[in-house]
Amino acid sequence: MLKYIQRRLREAVRFNSSRYRLYHVVADFASQAPPGSKVLDAGAGEAPFRQLFRHTHYQSADFTKVNKPYETPTYVCDLAAIPVIDGYYDYILFTQVIEHLPEPANVLQELQRLLKPGGKILITGPLFFEEHEQPYDFYRYTQYGFRYLIEKVGLSIERIEWLEGYYGTIGYQLNRIGQYLPWRPQNFRGSLERLLLPIFMVKMKLFCLLTSILFHRLELRYKHIATGYPKNYVVIASKRSVSQVEVTK
Ligand SMILES: C[S@@+](CC[C@H](N)C(=O)[O-])C[C@H]1O[C@@H](n2cnc3c(N)ncnc32)[C@H](O)[C@@H]1O
Known part of the structure; x- marks a missing residue:
């Protein structure tokens, strides 16, 4: 009985409501991808979302330089130079990677190149989080920083939201x-x-x-965004289709 309580407590202390929220945002993104569509997980790491894309043609890219249990990526490369032709992917997943890039605009430009016109990219990254995966940890992002960088490379932002509410930030x-x-x-x-x-x-x-534990549980019941600040932002952006580009010329 004591062991059971200890195990449950340990699980509760390790529970991270941001990862829960991230999983659901990615699941929603994956559910929009038609079967067989081409998906790139850029900076996939342990590829925690691969299963959500099993109905698609899923590929991944990562430079595998940090000491952690990587899932072997399709492309071992720097994200600033991915060996794939222009406009290949319908969807790009780019979660919790942007803070690790010394030149984020170069990588966003590369991902923009790889997206088909009309293709979508899901980007998440931290506003408030400790240094991790050192020494490859360079920046934290406000919503204005995200908007500036993403629009600079010609992507259209569909939405920018808090990934978790303030209770999740406090819980962390x-x-x-x-x-x-x-x-x-x-x-x-x-x-x-x-x-x-x-x-x-x-x-x-x-x-x-x-x-x-209490605040992480509260986060699951209420996403409070009226006061405080998020730990991460989530952005959905798209590459304009040819007709949209013509209209706005
Ligand atoms: C915090 S992990 C995120 C992993 C996964 N996307 C997720 O959401 O759980 C950051 C990943 O980005 C990769 N990464 C960082 N800088 C990179 C670069 N310049 N080129 C390729 N991969 C990079 C790291 O190897 C690591 O796997």
Whole structure:
């Protein structure tokens, strides 16, 4: 019984409502792709969304330079130079990669080149997240930064939204506090501080971890976007079809 409770608690502490939201955004994008359409997962990593595209002709690209369990990509390459002909893909998935690119406009230009006219791209990236996959971590993005870069390469933005609501952002931050707060006596100076601060820090860690579970659960019930800020943005953009280009000339 105790082991069961421990396991459930560990699962609850590890639960990440942003990944839950991301999964559903990608599932919705995948459901729009007709069977057999050509899809590129750019910066696929462990390819967590591959199964959602099993009805399509799915390919992936990644430079595989970070130490993690990659799923072998179709193309091992830098995203700034993908060895595929112009206008090949109907859909491009580009999730949680843009912050890792030193020259994001070059990669967006390359993805624009690979999209068919009328094709769609799903882009997500963080506004608020700790450094990860070092040393390949360069930027965080506001919605204005996304708009500037995406429109600069000639893509049309259909929508920009918060990926998660503020409860998800809070859940994440509380979880990080719970994990990272120092609590050992040697982290502090003076005998009184060494006695009292570890007790305070351990209580804070427990409080933050438990309340992070609550906020992640709240996120699943309410996507609160009226105040606060998201952890990530999600953008759907498309490449204008030839007729649209002619009309706007
Ligand atoms: C945080 S992971 C995201 C993986 C996946 N798209 C997802 O949403 O879970 C970022 C991925 O981008 C890849 N990446 C980063 N910079 C790259 C570059 N210049 N060229 C190709 N892949 C790159 C990394 O190898 C990593 O797999």
